[in-house]
Amino acid sequence: MLQILRGEGPQGPGGSAPPASVIPMRNIFPVLAVTAFLIALWYAAVIPMNAQWTQDQARRAGQDLSFAELVTDTMSQARPRLPAPHQVAQELWNSTVVEEMTGRRGFMNTGSLSNRSLIYHGWVTLSATLLGFAIGSALGITLAIGIVHNRAMDASVMPWAIASQTIPILAIAPMIIVVLNAIGITGLIPKAIISTYLSFFPVVVGMVKGLRAPDQMQLDLMKTYSASGGQVFAKLRWPSAMPYLFASLKVAIAAALVGAIVAELPTGASAGLGARLLSGSYFGQTLQIWSALFAAAILAASMVALIGLVQRIALKRMGMAA
Amino acid sequence: MTVLQQTGALQALGVALATTVALLAGGIAQAPAQVMLALTASCGVFVINYLLGWVQRGPAYLNLLVLLVIFTNLWIAALALSAAPDAALWVGASTVAIWLLAWWLVAQLADLPSRKGVLGLGQALLAPFLFGATLLWLWELTVRALDVPRVILPAPSAIWDRILRSTDILWIDFVQTFVKGALSGYAIGVGAALVFALAVDRSDFLRRGLLPVGNFLAALPIIGTAPIMVMWFGFDWPSKAAVVVAMVFFPMLVNTVQGLAATEAMQRDLMRTYNASWSQSLIKLRLPAAMPFIFNGLKIASTLALIGAIVAEFFGSPTRGMGFRISTEVGRLQLDMVWAEIAVAALAGSLFYGVIALVERGVTFWHPSQRGR
Numbered sequence: 001m002l003q004i005l006r007g008e009g010p011q012g013p014g015g016s017a018p019p020a021s022v023i024p025m026r027n028i029f030p031v032l033a034v035t036a037f038l039i040a041l042w043y044a045a046v047i048p049m050n051a052q053w054t055q056d057q058a059r060r061a062g063q064d065l066s067f068a069e070l071v072t073d074t075m076s077q078a079r080p081r082l083p084a085p086h087q088v089a090q091e092l093w094n095s096t097v098v099e100e101m102t103g104r105r106g107f108m109n110t111g112s113l114s115n116r117s118l119i120y121h122g123w124v125t126l127s128a129t130l131l132g133f134a135i136g137s138a139l140g141i142t143l144a145i146g147i148v149h150n151r152a153m154d155a156s157v158m159p160w161a162i163a164s165q166t167i168p169i170l171a172i173a174p175m176i177i178v179v180l181n182a183i184g185i186t187g188l189i190p191k192a193i194i195s196t197y198l199s200f201f202p203v204v205v206g207m208v209k210g211l212r213a214p215d216q217m218q219l220d221l222m223k224t225y226s227a228s229g230g231q232v233f234a235k236l237r238w239p240s241a242m243p244y245l246f247a248s249l250k251v252a253i254a255a256a257l258v259g260a261i262v263a264e265l266p267t268g269a270s271a272g273l274g275a276r277l278l279s280g281s282y283f284g285q286t287l288q289i290w291s292a293l294f295a296a297a298i299l300a301a302s303m304v305a306l307i308g309l310v311q312r313i314a315l316k317r318m319g320m321a322a
Numbered sequence: 323m324t325v326l327q328q329t330g331a332l333q334a335l336g337v338a339l340a341t342t343v344a345l346l347a348g349g350i351a352q353a354p355a356q357v358m359l360a361l362t363a364s365c366g367v368f369v370i371n372y373l374l375g376w377v378q379r380g381p382a383y384l385n386l387l388v389l390l391v392i393f394t395n396l397w398i399a400a401l402a403l404s405a406a407p408d409a410a411l412w413v414g415a416s417t418v419a420i421w422l423l424a425w426w427l428v429a430q431l432a433d434l435p436s437r438k439g440v441l442g443l444g445q446a447l448l449a450p451f452l453f454g455a456t457l458l459w460l461w462e463l464t465v466r467a468l469d470v471p472r473v474i475l476p477a478p479s480a481i482w483d484r485i486l487r488s489t490d491i492l493w494i495d496f497v498q499t500f501v502k503g504a505l506s507g508y509a510i511g512v513g514a515a516l517v518f519a520l521a522v523d524r525s526d527f528l529r530r531g532l533l534p535v536g537n538f539l540a541a542l543p544i545i546g547t548a549p550i551m552v553m554w555f556g557f558d559w560p561s562k563a564a565v566v567v568a569m570v571f572f573p574m575l576v577n578t579v580q581g582l583a584a585t586e587a588m589q590r591d592l593m594r595t596y597n598a599s600w601s602q603s604l605i606k607l608r609l610p611a612a613m614p615f616i617f618n619g620l621k622i623a624s625t626l627a628l629i630g631a632i633v634a635e636f637f638g639s640p641t642r643g644m645g646f647r648i649s650t651e652v653g654r655l656q657l658d659m660v661w662a663e664i665a666v667a668a669l670a671g672s673l674f675y676g677v678i679a680l681v682e683r684g685v686t687f688w689h690p691s692q693r694g695r
Contacts, residue, residue, distance in 0.1 A: 030531025038535070081554065152428040152449075159450035165625060167668040174636075174652050175660050179474055258543045265636050273546075281549030281637050293546045300542055 042085055043075075049082040050074035083290050091291040092118065118295045124272040125260050126299060128188050132195020133256040137249060139196065140203025147204070148211040148237070149229070161204050169197045173263050191272075195259035199252035206248025210241030239318060246311035253303045261296060273299075417463065424456045476658040484658040485665060491647070492666050499644040500670050502559035503631035507566025512623060514567070515574035516616075520604075522575075523582045533579060540572035548634040557638045565634040570623040577622075581615025582608050614689050617682040624674045628667060 047070070054073045058065045065073070075084045083091075095118045143161070146153045173194050180190040214236050222232045264274025273292045280288035428449045458478050464470065465477040472480070485492065522528045548565045555561035585608050593603040635645025644663050651659040 027530045027534060030527050031534050032531075034528070034531035034535050152425060155449035156424075156428045156453035160453060167664065167671060172648075172664055174649055175657065175664075178652050179657070182474060254543075258545055261543055261546060262633060265633075277546055277549055278637075281552065284553070286550070286553070289546075289549050293543075293550075296546055297542045301538065 039085055042082075046080070046082050046084045047071055047074050050077055050080045053077065053081070079284055079286055081286065083287050087287060088290045088294055091287045092294055095288075095291055096295075118273075118276070118291060121271055121273050121276050121292070122295050122299055125257070125264065125274065125296070128191035128260040128263070128272075129195055129253070129256045129299075129303075131188060132192035132259060133199050133253050135192065136196040136199030136256060137203050137252060140200040140248075140252070141207055141245075143200070143204050144207030144211060145233075147208050149233075158208070161201060164197075165201050169194060169259070173259075174265070177263060191260050191263040194263040195256035198255040198259040202248040202251040202255065203245075206244045206251075207241055210244025211237045213237075213240045213244065239320075242315065242318065242320065243311075246307060246314070250304050250307050253307060254300050257296065257300050257303070417460065420456060420459065424452050427452055473655045473657055476661060480658050481661040481665065485662045488659065488662065492662060494642050495644045495647050495663065496666055496670065498559060498640070498642045499562070499631050499635065500628065500667075503562030503634070503643070504566055504627040506559070507563035507631065508570055508623060508627040510563065511567035511570030511627075512574050512620065515571050515619075516578055519575055519578035519582060522579055524600075529579060529583065533576060536572050536576040536579070540576055544569045544572075545630060545633055548630070549637045551634065552637040558640055562631045562634040562639075562643075566627045566630040569626045569630040573622045573626070574619040577615045577619030578612060581612030584615060585611045613682075613686045617678065617686060620678050621675060621682075624678055625671060628671050628674070632667065 051070060051074055054065065054070055054077070057073075074080070076087070077083075080087070143157065147158055148154075176193060177190045180186070180193075218236060218240075219232070222236055227235070261272070261274040261277070264272040265278055273296050276292035277289055280286070280292065461475075462477050462479060465475055476484075522532055545565070547568050551561045551564040551568070555564050589607060589611075590603070593607050598606070632645040632648070635643045636649055639646040644667055647663050648660050651657070651663075
């Protein structure tokens, strides 16, 4: 029970810094093979998932389908139960580049982003994500500094930070949105608050670990230099916390994106990736759901990769490159 | 000035000042006069003793006990008085006092030597308990003093009242979402990930290929598959369980595969010199060594499971379930019911996490993170 309260929360068991973000050269082939296998599996699953509808259509038309006809039809339905990968890719392409370049409401024709394009919806979600992420990380770092430097805070705040994450905030999201709407706060802020809530925790846990990473020898050395508390922090604790900070920032930005997407669900928001998911599910537009899902995945992956890049540059300049 | 440098001395002064202001501001004239009197008396005695350094020489637990009594008195008195008119100064002063008291108490607690057994557990629980009690108190006080409308933020007492009145609905929702949706999905997802990890572990090629892909997939917003799952598996709990399976699978898989690779070459060589078979070295060496990683995955998955089950209900559900109740009651502006559901969800989630952490402590008692506490 004790270590639950003082525990480290849902993070790595050894407390070690995370695995490298870059895939080593020798792993590229296995990774490609696994990815290819997954896509093949997906294609294989498309046939039985969509076959029912195709066969119903054929029976009504009084036709008999050969297996080849069946397969081609399952790959090209307008509202498949499971769209094929190339359909999703095509829908992604159509709803981003094609829509903006040639669409009636596209960027090329009107000078503003089309409300039917995923770029527009992605940006709406991304802006809430980034705002929430920025507030969340700032809050997380501040809390971690307090926890490391103040025993009273360590004893009272840390257990609640852990407990706060067992509360499914995503379930509270609708209420936060509606209540903030009621007192006149709409738009970006409510979504950002939910992103903040989800993203502060990994940062707190990671930074507490990181700020406590210097061992007694190093702290003693600082003491022999007669360093003040602020100097110990600036010259020892903060730099040695950097790898942990970046690791937790990666977790935090992914969590912030999930928060922003879910925050768009309850109010029937008209813009954002979450809104696309919701309207797709209302009207049975599976292609729209899948393309929104993949847009979210691409967004998450590129933001994590971006933080990984900043991490490599920062650590290299600090002489800590792995 | 040495007295002021003792732990809590400044807070003690602050508390004394704030309570004096509170009393002058009209506390005496209001209803529960005896409470206030008892409070002032105990507070005064304590502060005098404190400044004289008398209590410092006494047993530390006595110290804490007196503080706790004052804390409780002030807690109750402020609640009783907060609804009174023209109480702004009073409320402000007692808020300051109670925050200082809580801080002082926790600082005292942190100064105590850590103990083992029941006393140690109580000691570890007291600080977060005080923090939580203070937050609840502040919430209740704010709602009462500012007369916040019920449709924006109900008071904790109103929420508690609602919980007591609608235990049957809460229980039905709990069974639908937590037991049927989250737990079954959790069991299936975790089980599948464990079996799959064992299969992956037999091939180095698969491991090197799957770990980066799994890590990537684990970071994606898998919760977005909820509408698809509802479309495939219908409105009832199987679709919720399916979302949970999808959310739980990859974090669990990645952690288990990493854990199975956590043994050192020396240890594996030793097993080989013993002529241990694959299953023997798995059971006797690699599974035990993987346990910290597996439990880490189990903990992450436990919080994800409840989230997945609840959010999936936003995309369609039968007329019961926590997610369904939350979204409909928000629409009806019955916020006390929403908060009641949230309280149940938080309790269930914390207990779920706590049980796993307890089992972890029993299983991985040898791990450095579990020792020396």
